Amino acid sequence: MFWQTVALSALFVRNASAVPQAGGGNSGSADFLRFGCSQLVVERTDPLVNPGLLPSPHMHQVVGGNSFNITMDPDSIDPPKTSTCTSCIYTEDTSNYWTASIYFKSPENGTYKRVPQMANGRLNNTLLEQDGGLTVYYMRPFSGTKTMKMTAMRPGFRMLAGDPTLRSKSTKYPGICHRCLQKGDRVSGGSGAPCDSKDTAEFPNKPCPGGIRATVIFPSCWDGKNVDSPDHRSHVAYAPGSNALAGDKCPSTHPVRIPQVMYEIMYDTSGAMSDPKYFQNGKQPLVYSFGDPTGYGAHGDYLFGWKDDALQRAMDNLGKGCASEDCTKILKIQSGKDAIACTKAQQAKEDVGNSNWLTEIPGNIMVQ
Ligand SMILES: *[C@@H]1O[C@H](CO)[C@@H](O)[C@H](O)[C@H]1NC(C)=O
Numbered sequence: 180m181f182w183q184t185v186a187l188s189a190l191f192v193r194n195a196s197a198v199p200q201a202g203g204g205n206s207g208s209a210d211f212l213r214f215g216c217s218q219l220v221v222e223r224t225d226p227l228v229n230p231g232l233l234p235s236p237h238m239h240q241v242v243g244g245n246s247f248n249i250t251m252d253p254d255s256i257d258p259p260k261t262s263t264c265t266s267c268i269y270t271e272d273t274s275n276y277w278t279a280s281i282y283f284k285s286p287e288n289g290t291y292k293r294v295p296q297m298a299n300g301r302l303n304n305t306l307l308e309q310d311g312g313l314t315v316y317y318m319r320p321f322s323g324t325k326t327m328k329m330t331a332m333r334p335g336f337r338m339l340a341g342d343p344t345l346r347s348k349s350t351k352y353p354g355i356c357h358r359c360l361q362k363g364d365r366v367s368g369g370s371g372a373p374c375d376s377k378d379t380a381e382f383p384n385k386p387c388p389g390g391i392r393a394t395v396i397f398p399s400c401w402d403g404k405n406v407d408s409p410d411h412r413s414h415v416a417y418a419p420g421s422n423a424l425a426g427d428k429c430p431s432t433h434p435v436r437i438p439q440v441m442y443e444i445m446y447d448t449s450g451a452m453s454d455p456k457y458f459q460n461g462k463q464p465l466v467y468s469f470g471d472p473t474g475y476g477a478h479g480d481y482l483f484g485w486k487d488d489a490l491q492r493a494m495d496n497l498g499k500g501c502a503s504e505d506c507t508k509i510l511k512i513q514s515g516k517d518a519i520a521c522t523k524a525q526q527a528k529e530d531v532g533n534s535n536w537l538t539e540i541p542g543n544i545m546v547q
Pocket residue numbers: 202203204301303
């Protein structure tokens with residue numbers, strides 16, 4: 180097994196109760212906040228990596244505040260002020276969270292269709308991802324110390340986790356992985372810690388009739404100065420150690436401990452997409468929207484947009500009135516219906532392949 184998997188398991192044995200369990204109802208001991216966000220828009224824009232570009236190179240699925248735009252200048256944009264709604268369940272959160280779409284490549288004729296997303300079934304009160312969307316976690320970096328303080332990110336902050344150019348195993352991003360769900364796991368999302376030995380950095384090598392759960396864990400240490408960096412990564416760092424969740428000892432270069440952000444994105448690969456006859460040499464008939472048929476290039480983008488000190492208050496109250504999917508004593512919540520109603524028209528107008536078969540992945544993406 181991979182070295183980080185071994186280390187992860189060791190940590191989890193030491194303090195299993197603090198570790199997020201997929202769909203688990205253990206709010207009493209949960210040392211994280213998690214909530215659902217419905218789809219805002221699916222389009223080729225990327226204000227982090229390609230500000231101002233319309234369309235940007237590859238397809239994204241975006242959730243959060245509707246002030247999302249092709250340019251989001253950290254010095255002038257203030258999402259809580261410019262958003263009139265958010266697709267996330269907590270209304271003080273107008274951050275934007277986005278990831279790349281996945282395409283199913285028809286083994287019969289080579290055309291593409293966007294893999295539908297599905298709800299993270301067991302997260303009660305957060306069942307608002309039917310049209311896509313994702314589950315967001317803000318976690319106390321794993322330490323076994325429940326009182327460990329975190330500093331919420333500040334306005335303008337943004338970051339990128341993962342690397343779309345990767346096509347093989349990298350030790351840089353141990354917290355980016357995929358889990359293959361069997362039919363019975365479709366609702367629960369499967370049990371166990373994120374990116375444990377049930378998960379793989381690459382796409383699962385077998386049919387997943389219950390869907391695929393993609394996980395993206397962001398760094399938990401910040402340099403405390405820069406809200407961004409040229410590569411959108413070097414102002415943040417994972418704590419030294421063998422895995423993404425070992426966040427209790429930040430390096431001196433990145434001394435500020437921030438809440439550890441994690442995404443879970445559920446893809447519905449039931450039906451033809453999990454037909455065993457489409458599995459050639461253990462390979463999924465799937466391609467990420469940036470042309471990656473391996474899954475190693477999975478990545479996520481984060482743009483902070485919490486109102487005032489709402490995130491800090493939630494983090495200060497983790498385990499004390501704010502845990503798992505229940506933080507209504509601290510944060511303002513809206514109905515799932517209202518979150519779902521918050522959408523945004525495509526700025527990069529095109530057929531994203533939800534129902535039509537496309538002859539190419541939008542952006543004329545080469546599969547390589
Ligand atoms: C979610 O809600 C349903 C229906 O109210 C209930 O049966 C189920 O046990 C709940 N699940 C969790 C994890 O709380």
